[in-house]
Amino acid sequence: MADTEQNQGAGTNMMHSSILRVIEDKKNINQKLSNIKHKIGVYSAKGGVGKTTVAVNTAFTLSSMGYKVGLIDADIDCPNTLMFLGIKGAFSDEYPLKPAEKDGVKVVSTSMFVDDVKKPIIWRGPLVAKMIREFLDNTDWGPLDYLIIDLPPGTSDAPLSIIQLLSLDGFLLVTTPRHISAVNTIRSGMMAKRLGVALLGVVENMSDGSGNGGEEVAAELGCDLVGKVTANKIFGEMSDSGRVPVLHDSSVKQEFENMIRKAGLVTK
Ligand SMILES: Nc1ncnc2c1ncn2[C@@H]1O[C@H](COP(=O)(O)OP(=O)(O)OP(=O)(O)O)[C@@H](O)[C@H]1O
Numbered sequence: 417m418a419d420t421e422q423n424q425g426a427g428t429n430m431m432h433s434s435i436l437r438v439i440e441d442k443k444n445i446n447q448k449l450s451n452i453k454h455k456i457g458v459y460s461a462k463g464g465v466g467k468t469t470v471a472v473n474t475a476f477t478l479s480s481m482g483y484k485v486g487l488i489d490a491d492i493d494c495p496n497t498l499m500f501l502g503i504k505g506a507f508s509d510e511y512p513l514k515p516a517e518k519d520g521v522k523v524v525s526t527s528m529f530v531d532d533v534k535k536p537i538i539w540r541g542p543l544v545a546k547m548i549r550e551f552l553d554n555t556d557w558g559p560l561d562y563l564i565i566d567l568p569p570g571t572s573d574a575p576l577s578i579i580q581l582l583s584l585d586g587f588l589l590v591t592t593p594r595h596i597s598a599v600n601t602i603r604s605g606m607m608a609k610r611l612g613v614a615l616l617g618v619v620e621n622m623s624d625g626s627g628n629g630g631e632e633v634a635a636e637l638g639c640d641l642v643g644k645v646t647a648n649k650i651f652g653e654m655s656d657s658g659r660v661p662v663l664h665d666s667s668v669k670q671e672f673e674n675m676i677r678k679a680g681l682v683t684k
């Protein structure tokens with residue numbers, strides 16, 4: 417009996433110390449990143465809804481408004497962000513990591529460290545978490561107004577690591593108008609709420625009047641629908657050739673500026 421109690425005591429102590437370590441880790445990382453004013457995740461549990469599109473165009477809209485912006489590609493095993501920016505061969509062996517840069521926006525991605533973008537990156541959870549940690553803890557970001565984090569789909573390793581390690585201002589959730597996309601985006605919103613992360617708003621992307629996904633997510637989660645980004649072939653065409661739509665099309669830029677203001681990311 418006494419032995420069992422002793423073992424339980426040891427188990428509780430171990431759990432206690434690992435929780436303390438997580439809290440300490442988060443404190444240290446956020447202290448290191450204290451010269452970054454806002455940290456915003458772009459997220460949905462559903463794949464292909466336009467998280468990278470929204471993250472990239474939000475980052476470049478903020479940059480064009482005069483803010484200093486960084487971008488993390490937290491899609492560690494299927495990184496796309498650098499392709500959307502037309503950045504190739506950004507490898508740097510400097511440590512702390514030196515972000516790649518396009519038009520003043522700093523960016524880090526696993527694709528900086530692979531020699532062929534088509535090569536699969538087959539990593540288990542702990543390695544994914546380790547890479548995210550490097551992007552946060554050992555990257556020379558310098559002072560930034562905004563750090564935008566492009567999350568992968570799902571509700572497991574990468575979103576959990578980000579939530580665990582970073583004090584986020586909150587998530588922008590992305591859905592398409594379709595019901596299935598909305599349901600999966602609601603999952604991510606519920607995860608965020610359960611883990612105490614604020615929801616800054618819902619963006620309905622690829623909006624074409626075919627459904628009410630944006631309204632559905634906003635109503636279920638009790639947050640604002642902050643914008644509808646129209647389905648527009650410019651996104652596919654430009655992203656495929658590494659150009660950022662908001663830098664080339666004033667109506668797309670206006671959609672993003674409206675969304676940014678409605679989500680309260682900027683006040684002026
Ligand atoms: N508003 C839009 N209109 C037309 N095409 C779009 C729009 N938004 C995104 N796309 C296109 O849809 C595809 C998927 O977009 P994107 O890669 O941003 O989605 P994602 O949610 O990041 O995907 P993943 O889950 O794989 O990370 C891309 O080819 C992109 O160019």
Ligand SMILES: [Mg+2]
Binds near residue numbers: 467468491566567568
């Ligand atoms: Mg993506």
